[in-house]
């Protein structure tokens with residue numbers, strides 16, 4: 001789970017971009033912290049970067065397929 005020190009630097013949001021799920025290798029439209037919906041592993045994606053390919057993030061079988069969701073994004 002992502003950590004932070006000062007809550008005044010984060011704003012809770014209901015934006016639809018946090019509802020989307022992306023398969024491995026997707027060139028995502030938003031930079032930020034992404035979380036694997038299966039195992040909870042978190043990664044940072046910069047502007048223009050793609051999510052890890054299937055062979056770059058693997059987890060135990062019981063966690064199911066690898067899928068990513070945005071959990072924190074910077075504001076322009």
Ligand SMILES: [Zn+2]
Pocket residue numbers: 036037038039040041057058059063066
């Ligand atoms: Zn995973």
